[in-house]
Structure formats: structure tokens, C-alpha cells
Amino acid sequence: MNRVRLLVLNAALGPLDYSVPEGMALDHGSVVIAPLGPRQVTGVVWEADRLPGGEVADQRLRPLVAVLPVPPIAAALRRLIEWTADYYCAPLASVARMSLSSGAALKGGGTITEYRLSGTVPARLTAQRSAALAALAGRQGTMRELAAIAGVSEGVLRGLIHCSAMEPVQVSIDRPYAPANAEYAAPQLNDTQRQVADELINAVQQATFAPFLLDGVTGSGKTETYFEAIAEAMRRDRQVMVLLPEIALTENFLKRFESRFGAPPVVWHSSQKQSQRRRAWRQVASGGAQVVVGARSALFLPFADLGLIIVDEAHEISFKQDDGVRYNARDVAVMRARFEQVPVILASATPALESLQMAEAGVYRKLDLPGRYGSATLPDIAIVDLREQVPPRGRWIAPPLVTGMAARLERGEQSLLFLNRRGYAPLTLCRTCGYRFECPNCSAWLVEHRLSRRLACHHCGHEVPNPDRCPECGEADCLTACGPGVERIADEVAELFPQARVAIATSDTLSSPERIGAFVEAAEQGAINVIVGTQLVTKGYHFPELTLVGVIDADLGLEGGDLRAAERSYQQIAQVAGRAGRAAKRGEVLIQTRHPDAAVISALASGDRDAFYAAETEARRHAGAPPFGRWAAIIVSSETEQEARDAARAIGGAAPRLDDLAVYGPAPAPLSLLRGRYRYRLLINARRSAALQETLRNWLSDMNFPAGVRVGIDIDPYSFV
Template sequence: MPLPGWKSSQPNQLPGVASAPRIPVLLPLPLAAGAYDYRIPAGLSVAPGDFVVVPLGGRELVGVAWDGEPDPDLSERKLRDIAGVMAAPPMTATLRRFVAWVAGYTLSAPGAVLRMAMSSPAGLEPPPARAGWQAAPGGPPTKLTPGRARVLAALAPGQVRAGPDLAAAAGVSPGVIRGMADAGLLVPALLPPGLAFDPPDLARPGPVLGPEQDAAAAALRAQVASRDFGVTLLTGVTGSGKTEVYLDAVAECLRQGRQALVLLPEIALSAQWLERFRKRFGVDPALWHSELGSKTRARTWRAVAEGEVQVLVGARSALFLPFPDLGLIVVDEEHETAFKQEEGVVYHARDMAVVRARLAKASIVLVSATPSLETLNNVESGRYHHLDLPERHGAAGMAVVEALDLRKFPPERGRFLSPVLVEAIKKTLARGEQAMLFLNRRGYAPLTLCRACGHRMRCPNCTAWLVEHRAQKRLQCHHCGHAEPIPPVCPECNAPGTLTPVGPGVERVVEEATALFPDARRIVMASDTIPGPAAAAAAAAAISDRQVDLIIGTQIVAKGWHFPGLTLVGVVDADLGLAGGDLRAAERTLQLLHQVAGRAGRAEAPGRVLMQTFNPDHPVMQALVSHDFEAFMSAEAAGRRPGHWPPFGRLAALVVSSEDEREADRAARDLGLAAPRAEGVEVLGPAPAPLALLRGRHRRRLLLKARKDVQVQSLIREWLARVVLPNSVRVQVDVDPVGFM
């Protein structure tokens, strides 16, 4: 059965006739072979970038006519004909080069990367024509009811309008429209294609910028106007106006007639960012994230490909949309690990955004109050420009940050909030101001154990404890999703009533806050309670409208919110995240806590941040108290440089997994024995991954560490080629890992 939206070929190839032209076609499948050659039948025109329908096995698939020369040694008998060409804008040469580059860098199958660029197959089909009404030829009769007269008056000569729109304009019911059609006064006609998205209004005045903001905005506008590649790091304390500055660059991009892409780490939670955009440009931007329905995705994908979308705001996958003329990419909160995709094609959207900008000759702006050490190193080496906004915009000053030593001021027995923090919250609420409690841990308790035998409730599929969610009366694994009811007896010793929650989760903080501040109006901001854009917008509105006194949340509350009435932030466990052997543990903890602290005192009232810690002398705590981010990052760099750790060296992780533990061990051992041995290269492992069991698969990890000048991709390709592994074993390669689970 033919697919809609494509032109069928009329193959007339006869046996013995000279070979027809052929072209490589890349299919959106994780096939190691890459593109396959197909024959172009007579009467069909196919060029690189065309979306084509081709046979594969017993089915038809949509792929992309690819670049490169077909294999001249491939027998004509093995070729199959292209079945048709889709009526869609071809994939640009820039995007095809980007797909190939990402595949090569991440050691992924090109078809797996192509699948991300073809994320809305329905967008390849032309939008269906919509029916409307126009006045019948010959002019109206002399006698008309007032309603019918108004309908015809609402139609200009030759104009086509949709039935509901026409009825509303004339002030009549839909039945009047149907009656006029039956009487021959209206005839059906196709509506002209309309714009899927309203264009931004560049004539609207932007916000009044301060001198430092204005200078930074002018520099970004000049870079965009050059219509050439350039990377700029835009830094500044929280509340310094970084968003307003880069929106000025977006406006310049639109004046240049090019498209702009803004990547946000949590687009579904960015209600306040979208409100700022509306104030600046008078319209909503196009959106791209996982919460969109299939029809919206198809409409947006097509509008991007046709150049109709001028500004798109999206999550990391938006980087693979088919922009025909991308002039600016903004990566907001560039340090966020949410930009790293850990499944399928493993890539970092921040780094790949720089590559896409280079291929498109576009400007790219990386934005952060606490940029990553990798980005700072690129600034220091001269590869990136740097603009800084050192002060908060307007009357707001920086919040006072204090490390609250839990050894000196411990919580009461069975509680988790220090009396010092409790008293500060009471005084804040008494002044009519808002307070926030932050704990980056979902659920009620991270561990449940038996008081009688010590048994710990763990996930059967993962090396992880089950987290208690008391409101739902269940234990849940946050890695694989396994959930089970809280058992009435210990599954190990059968003792009744001995299972005890250990440690606090955000639900337990809510329970304690309810007891301590019974009159405070509370809201919980966690992924369990804020599932998407609508819930995030409602929560933000409630807080801004002062319908909430106490905000309690996980890392969601750190995502760029602006709450003018919030003056106190309490961090329940500032040490959380510092434990373990993660290379970037201290850097990430600093970045997260700095973001959380930045929610306090963003208006006239001064802000205060109290961080509960057992280690107030830790460099992270000292950097936050002193607001000396630069000194901390300099010390962090000094610690990594001698050992050639990133960003002063290269890392690549190979994670071997199998449902059979012994098979995983054998495969990892064989890879370890075949590990490359070269100057400036070291292979660590194999060893069990920190999550040695994940979703029922046993995992072993090898880590390749190399000098900065070593090309790790070619080393890994040769390494993997030396070892034959069973099909039941998977090897996931992560070049430049940011996590080590």
C-alpha cells in the first residue's frame, strides 16, 4: 500500500539494459553498514537530502538520499528500486554533515543518529487541506435575511473562510452557514495554508538594560550580524539579566532573516521563561519537548523545515530539527547534566550544539552563572569569547550565604531541620515573606530496613535501594521504575512492623514542616508533583501571586525561577552529592547549590541562604559562602591538570552488559585483555559499574583515559574490532562521560 505524501516511480528497467543511476540511502535504523545503495528508476529525480521511500526486506521505509558515491562493485542484481520521493523539504547538506559528524564522534550507527533527525515521520507528509466556504458566483439574491446578509458581507470577493470563523464573524449560528450552502449561496472551497506559528514582533521595545547588560547585548548582536561562527560564554550571577541580554541576540538573528534555537535543560518546567519571551516578542515561541502530542510535533517539525518557525525553544533533541538557515543557538544553563543523553546515541547537546553552529556558520551563546570547567577551559585557551555580568539587575543584591554546622546545631531527635533553620523560617513567615526548603531527593526515605534483622529493601532489577513513597504506600526504584507495596512484615525474617524508613526524602521534609509550621501555605515542587508544563505554570503563578508561604522541593526549584517574595532558602542536606568517586561531584554540588541559593532575595528585600552541613570547611561550602566561584574552579582545575583528567585529557567509558553475569564478566575480561596500549593512553578496569545491575542487566565498565591530543574514536574502533562478542552482550560507548553510574 503506498505511503501518503510521496510520488511513486514507474519502474521500467528491463533485464539486460545498461545499469540505471544509483544513490546511497541512509535509513533511520541502527545498522552498522550505514547507507545502502538503491537504483533510481527512470522518470524519477532523486538528489542527496531527498526523503525517499525504499524497500527493505518485505516492508517499505522512509530514508534520506545520502551523500557519497555508490559502491561500483555492487552487482546490479542486488539493487532494488527507490519506490518514491516524499513531498517534504529535503534534508539540508548542513544537517546531513551534522548527522555524520555526531555518528563518527559518538561511535554510533549513522542511522541511529538519523532517526533523531527524523523524529516526526508524520511531518514528512504535507498538512491536509482544510475546507471552507466562499460566496457563490453570480452575486447574492435581492432578498436576504439579515443573518445571511451579514455572512456574505463578511466574505470579500474570492475569499475563503472556515465555517466556524465565518459564523462567528457574522454573528450567526453554524446552522445558518449550512442553510446558505443548501440554498447555493455558499460553495465549498479549500482554505489557503495558514501560518502554523505567529512571527515574533521585532518592533516591540525590549526591557531597559543597564550599562553592563547593554554592552554585552551589543557584543552578541555584532557576533550574530557577522553571520559567521563564533562561541560566546555569557556568565553572570543569578538575577543579573542574562536572559534579557541573549534575547537581544535572538532579535538580531531574526532581523538577519535567520532562525534561532534556544536549548533549555527543562523546557517543560520553563513557564516563567516563556512569559519573558512573550513580553519581549508578543508571541509564544515554537516548542519542542517530550510532552508534545504527535500532531503538534508533526506541525512543528514541518514548520521548522519550511523555514516558518523563526524561534524554537526546546530540550536537547531540538538540536536535530531540520532548520534550513540556523543563525543562532543559545544553550541556557550550559553546565546542566540534563543536556547529556545517556541512552541510545550517547551525546552531550552542549558540545554538539557548538558543532552544529560551526557547520551552519551560526553564532552560539553558552549561558551559565556557574559554567562547567570544560567551557571555562575553552575560554582560557581563546577558543570561546567571554562576557560577564557581575551584578544583579536593578535593586536586588546578592543573598547572604551561611554554612550551618549540624555538629554545633543538630536537629532534634527524629527530625532533620536544625533549630537555627526552623527559627529563621518562623521569622521569615512572620514578616510576610516566603521561604524555601531544598532537598535533592525524591520520596519519603531513600532506604527502608528491618530493625530486627537489618534486611534492606532493594530493587530486584538494579543495584539500588527502594525508595519509600509514603503517600502512594509503595517502594519504588528510581532507575528502572519497579514498584511494590510496602510489605507488612520483613520479607527476610517475617517480623511484623519492623520495616523502618532511614534518612529524609522531600516527602519527609514536608511532614516535618507541616508539624513545625502548621499555618503556612505549602507547595511541593518535585517531579512527582510537577509532571509537566501546565503544573509548572500553575505552581509558579501560585507562588508569584503570594498564595504560597513555604516552597519545598527537589532540584526542580533550582531551575531559574523568579519569585520576588522569596527571601530565605534552607538547604536540608548540602553534603548530598559530595560522596562517591565522581570526578565532578564537587563541581556539580557547587553548581546546584549556587542555583538554589540564587532563588533568594531577587527583589528589594535581602536574601539569606542557610546550608545545613556536617562539613562547613569543605571547599564547596566555602566557595558558596564567599561567592568566590572563580577561586573554586581554579583549584578544581589545578587538581585535574596533572593527571590529565577532563578537560585536560580525554575519557571514554565502555559499559559491557548482559542478562547473564558470567557472560558479562567474560566479555569485559576479553575487552580488558585486548585494550589498546599506546603512549598517553591508559585503560582502567574492567570493574563492576557503580550500578552493577540495571534493569536486569549485569554491567561492567572499562574507562579509557588519554592525553588531550589522542584521537580516542579510532582507538576504540580498533579495540572493539579485535574482540568477538556474543549477540546477547551489549557494549555502550560513552565518549566524554559526565556520569559514572
């Protein structure tokens, strides 16, 4: 190559052409450093015919500075980047940046200091030193890692180094991970699981694009079944990507993976340290990472030899990113599998309606696991009508649920109470003057958190201390909490059952992998009697002694303007119900509701999932909603309300008049003020035949807005706030 076209990782710049210095070896996908004015920028060498660019004479081109020491971005991943940018109407550079998300990984190698036992026994042998020597035999790692393994302070280890009982070792910063073993602990699958596993194994052997919908009830062994496909990919030295919707699920998954394969997988998510992400990225790119388990951002990692993709809990809305590049990782995972020519497995107990429709159309191969593994059976589900079974004044747990919890405590079993609302109460107001505490940055109430003694906004993070008096009228002892959050339910449980050990499981209390691990261990060992949690506990966890699930407010998810509210509520409650009775003891689920005749509640009570999905499908078909039609949203925001309103009206006034496309709005968003910006929305409903993305680009391309106005496009929106 004498000249190249670069995709520069700055969406405002567009493609740029450069000359190639003599002796510099380049391929399409090479990551390079290029000059731009007085500074240097990172870019990716792209096929010139796939990027727009002007014809610049060779003699005017500036030469590239350097090629970074990483493998080129493979053609399949480059095509995925192009498809994602085109489908979601996002800048190509913004999507490409997600593949190069670890800046440290793009640099050369280095070393770090690890430690191991030297074989020397210290003259002074304390109890802590003895424990450390016993725990660290055959181990090697950083000071922090070894201190955690041994359960001692780093000071104890420094003492062992000082007396030569431990010695330093220089290792590569990008050192390989411990290999997993496909044959380490093969499970005993039942006949149905084995039949499904064999189909998945065969797909891995065929090494071609094959999308599967693995539809299994909660506790049916979906994970153990697709582990067999992972094992086959390992035998063939192919890499595997497993996407999880929540970081909170990672710790539990890691334990199950290590029990099956003898070593943990490689982890990728935003809570990792820079050094961990650097090592993971480089091992993925070099082929040294066998299995990567991560959040949606793992989808764009530069795998050297990808052989299988798995999306667990594939129905989860957490896979949809609602800022930056607004993509759905479930759908992009299918497209990556297509470009890579590998199988992809979407696993769920409550699949998205779109996925079921794809299976019905024959695009996906549907595999069913209709029964729980072993002797476990699905729980009994009953409705508690809050119009008849009224909780005492000031309480939120109805009498039948209290009775069920008392019986579990007496038998030494566990209960789980589910309410998808963090904090103590969603609203705090003054009884004297009616003042309500609002967020100054968002059109939302401040939520009281008694554990942290703060009022907090769950949208922007704004916090203030719990006040002693009303800021409006100055009255003391006049503030009252309205409505329940999980902290209030936990207080009620403590009042009802003082002897019970209660744990609150939310993103506030389980804010790190260490806290999640401690919670899981305590629950598994029976150190917790009652778990009170949000959607964080609705999936992935297996507690053998948990036999009762109580849904405090089943109607909560049906409120508001969410166009997928019914489906989402069904999925959430069905998932949390699936935590009950996952072992030998039979489970029971009590669903508290004021609308027992609602279609969602009736379907949950009867266990007739197919009837609910059939009714929801017909409603979507009639409305032209996904999967039978297309949705898109245009979100306009500005720090000035007038500016946002004017820009939204200008967009609405320029809307195309097409037979296969309807435009609704503009209207203020339900959250009309978010993080200090005023927001307006337009909703587009298009037929499947419409060229939606092209229409949107043509519609907005010639429009000019003030510098403070942001206009975002959300294809297939999941959030309507």
C-alpha cells in the same frame, strides 16, 4: 542522478545503493522510500564518497519507490550528523534518525477542524456560555484549546456549536504559528547588559561562527540580554534555536518570551503530542518556525535558515544523553553552529570548567554580567555546621534555619528548602530482622513515596504498594523509614509551621507543563509560603518574595564515585542559592553541612567562585582529567552476570598498550544491576593528543560477543554509575 547511495535509518543495515526512476528529482539530503526485500524503508540520499559501499552493477539495483514531501536534509546538518557519529562512536543511522524523529511529519499535509465564534448570540445565554463568548472573541482553535482558554468544559462549547454560536473551520494540520515581534516590548537594559547585548547583536549581523560564553550571576538578566540577539535574528528573518536542560523550565521561559515578543515560541520536547511534534517539525523545515525552544533533541531539527543557537543553563548535566547516542548537546550545539556558520551562546551562572577553559584559551569569547539587575543584590550566605547546630532527634532542619523560616512567615515572605532526593525516605528496613527493600531489577534500594503510597525504584520505575508487614519475618508495625527525602522535609515543615502553605516541587509532583504552570502561578501570587524541592527548582525561576533558601544536606552530592562531584555540587548549590533575593528584598542562604571545611562549601560561603575553579582546574590538570585529558567509558551489560563479566574481561585483556592512554578496569559498575542487566565498566583516560575514537573503534571492531551482550561507548562520560 541515475543511482544514489542511501543512509538507511537502520544501524544494522549500513549504506545501500539504489537506482533512480526516470523523472524522479533528487538532491543530496532528500528523504526517500526504498524497497528492502518484501518491505519498504526510509532513507536519506547521501554523498556516495562519504559513505562506504560496494560497487554494485547498475542493472542489479532496485529503483527507489518515492520521495517524501519534505525539504532535503541540508549539507550543514549532514556534516553535523557525520561529526556526531564519529566523535561519539555511534552508528551514523542512529544519529540521522534523530533528525527524522517525527515519522508523521514525513508524510503529506492534511487538515483538522478548528472552531471560532460565528457572531450569532444563542437564545439561551447561561453564565458559562457568556464567559466563553467573552473569552473566545477573536480566538480560533481546537475544542480542547478553546475550552482551556475559556475555562469551561468542552460540553459548553458543543452547546454553542449546536445553537450556531460557534462554527467549524478547516485548517491545515501544518498551519503557521503566530509571528513574534522583535519590537513588541523592548526592555530597558543597564549599561553592562547593553554592552553585552550589542556584542551579541553584532555577531548575528556578521552571520558567521562565533562561540560566546555568557557568564552572569543568578538574576543578572542573561535571558533579557540574549533576547536582544534573538530579536536581531528575527529582524533578519533567520531562525533561532534555544536549548533548555529541563522540560520543567519551558513553561517559565514561554511566559518570559511571550511578554517580550508578543507570541510564544515553537516548543519541542518528548512530552508533546504527535500532532504537535509533526507541526513543529514541518514548520522548522519550511522556515515557518521563527524561534524553537526545546530539550536536547531539538538540536537535530532540520532548520531551513538557522541564524543563532542559544544553550541556556549550559553547565547542566541534563544536556548529556546517557543512552542510545551518548552525546552532549552543549558541545554538539557548538559544532552545529560551526557547520551552520552562526553564533552560539552558552549562558550560565556557573559555567562548566571545560567551557571556562575554552574561554581562557581564546576559543570562546567570554562576556560577563557580574551584578544583579536593578536594585537586587546577591544573597548573604552562611554555613550551618550540623556538628554544632544539631537538629532535634527525628528532625532534619537545624535550629538556625527554623528561626529563619519563622521570620519569613511572619513577614509574609517565601522560603525554599532544597534536598536533591525525591520521595519520603531513601531506604525502608525492618527493625525486627533488618530486611531492606531492594529493587528486583537494579542494585538499588526502593524509595518510599508516601504521597503515592508506593515504594519505587528511581532507576527502572519498578513500584510496589507500601507493605503492612515485613515480607521476610512477617512482623507488623516494624518497618521504619531511614533518612530524609523532600516529602519527609515537607512533613517536618507542616509540623513546625501548621499555618504554612507548603508545596513539594519534584519531577513526581510537577510531571506535566500544566502542573508546572500552576505551581509557578501559585508561587508568584504568594499562595505558597514554603517550597520544598529537588534540583528541579535550582534554576530558571524568579519568585520576588522568596528571600530564604535552605540547603538541607550540602554534602549529599559529594558522595559516591562521581569524578565531577565537587564541580557539580558547587553548581547545584550556587544555582539554588540564586533563587533568594532576586527582587528588592535582600536574600539569605543557609547551607547545612557536616563538612564546613570542604573546598566546595568554603567557596560557597566566601563567594569566591574563581578560587574554587582555579583549585579544581589544577586538580584536573594534575590528574589528566577533562579539559586537560580525555575520558571514555566502555559499558558491558548482559542479563547473565557471568556473560557480562567474561565479555568485560575479554575487552580488558585486548586493551591496547599505548603511552598516551590508560585503561582502568573492568570492574562492576556502581549500579551493577540496572533494569535487569548486569553491568561492568572500563574507564579510559587519554591525553589530548591521543586518537581516542580511532583507538576505541580498532580495539572493539574485531571482537565478537554472545547475542545477549551489549557493549556501549561513552565519550566524555558524565555518569559513572
